[in-house]
Amino acid sequence: MEKLAQTQWKEGMAFEAQANGHTIMMDAADASGGKNLGPRPKPLLLVALAGCTSMDVVSMLRKMKVTPDDFKVETYAESSGEHPKYYEKIKVKYIFKGENLDRKKIEKAVNLSQDKYCAVSYMLGKAAQITHEIEILDR
Amino acid sequence: MEKLAQTQWKEGMAFEAQANGHTIMMDAADASGGKNLGPRPKPLLLVALAGCTSMDVVSMLRKMKVTPDDFKVETYAESSGEHPKYYEKIKVKYIFKGENLDRKKIEKAVNLSQDKYCAVSYMLGKAAQITHEIEILDR
Numbered sequence: 001m002e003k004l005a006q007t008q009w010k011e012g013m014a015f016e017a018q019a020n021g022h023t024i025m026m027d028a029a030d031a032s033g034g035k036n037l038g039p040r041p042k043p044l045l046l047v048a049l050a051g052c053t054s055m056d057v058v059s060m061l062r063k064m065k066v067t068p069d070d071f072k073v074e075t076y077a078e079s080s081g082e083h084p085k086y087y088e089k090i091k092v093k094y095i096f097k098g099e100n101l102d103r104k105k106i107e108k109a110v111n112l113s114q115d116k117y118c119a120v121s122y123m124l125g126k127a128a129q130i131t132h133e134i135e136i137l138d139r
Numbered sequence: 140m141e142k143l144a145q146t147q148w149k150e151g152m153a154f155e156a157q158a159n160g161h162t163i164m165m166d167a168a169d170a171s172g173g174k175n176l177g178p179r180p181k182p183l184l185l186v187a188l189a190g191c192t193s194m195d196v197v198s199m200l201r202k203m204k205v206t207p208d209d210f211k212v213e214t215y216a217e218s219s220g221e222h223p224k225y226y227e228k229i230k231v232k233y234i235f236k237g238e239n240l241d242r243k244k245i246e247k248a249v250n251l252s253q254d255k256y257c258a259v260s261y262m263l264g265k266a267a268q269i270t271h272e273i274e275i276l277d278r
Contacts, residue, residue, distance in 0.1 A: 001217045001229075001230055002215060002216065004216050005186045005189060005214045006189065006211060006212060006214065007193050008211045009197065009207075013194050013197060015193050017186040017190060019179075019183065019186050020175070020177075021175075022164075024163060025161075026186070026190035026194075036160075038159075038161055039158040039161045040158075041186075041187040041190030041191035041259055042187065042258055042259060043143045043144050043158040044158065044183055044190070045183075045187050045262065046144035046158065047146070047158050047163055047180075047183060050144060050156060050180075051183070052180035052181060055154070055167055058148065058152060059152070059172070071148040072145060074142055074145045075143060075144045075145065076140035076142050077143050078140045078141070083256055084255065084256055084257055084258040086261045086262045087258070091140055117223055119223040119224050119225040119226070120180055120181060120184060120225075122223040122225045123184065123266040123267065124262060126262075127261065127265040
């Protein structure tokens with residue numbers, strides 16, 4: 001197995017992680033004994049999910065000659081009530097902006113990412129029910 | 140469901156994410172059409188895993204009056220060969236440093252995190268086989 005990430009305890013509940021040569025701070029909220037020096041670990045799963053599927057989609061849309069002016073992804077989640085408080089439900093909302101964007105091609109790219117290519121979606125989808133929505137704005 | 144993270148397309152394969160009010164850049168490697176402006180999304184799963192279990196462990200060790208001088212976590216993974224190239228195997232290596240650290244208490248904290256509290260471990264453990272090791276260094 002390959003070493004892909006590591007975290008170093010800094011102080012209190014703050015941890016500095018390294019991945020692909022980049023540094024990411026994580027910390028607990030003030031209310032949980034941290035100083036909010038970085039995000040909580042659990043929402044980083046949603047960051048990874050949004051990043052993974054966004055890269056897939058941008059890459060496929062490029063091949064399909066679809067060029068949005070703007071593209072963002074919002075992720076929503078609901079945690080279970082009992083420990084471990086994992087995400088039971090996740091919603092991924094894709095928001096594209098641009099004139100005359102081809103909805104069929106965009107749907108195809110999103111579905112290919114969710115169903116075939118995005119490893120993060122595949123992994124989280126084993127524990128959470130993942131749904132998605134596509135919004136296309138003309139301007 | 141609560142909105143917990145979002146990503147904004149910046150350029151090429153670079154995406155800027157927001158979570159808990161913090162910004163995290165993600166990007167593809169040069170070889171995949173990116174500029175390596177941030178980590179890849181998939182290893183962020185391991186960052187989240189290491190952060191989640193590290194916070195659990197530090198929090199429990201504090202209650203048990205165990206104070207390491209240093210604490211880090213290394214994560215190793217192996218991806219499947221076919222799409223989606225998810226992590227089939229993950230190893231979490233906990234490395235503690237300090238004089239006369241109580242191994243039994245450390246093992247208890249790590250096991251409670253892995254088996255009960257760490258939501259990230261629970262979720263990723265639905266797709267990957269997760270194992271762990273504990274190393275305790277005197278100095």
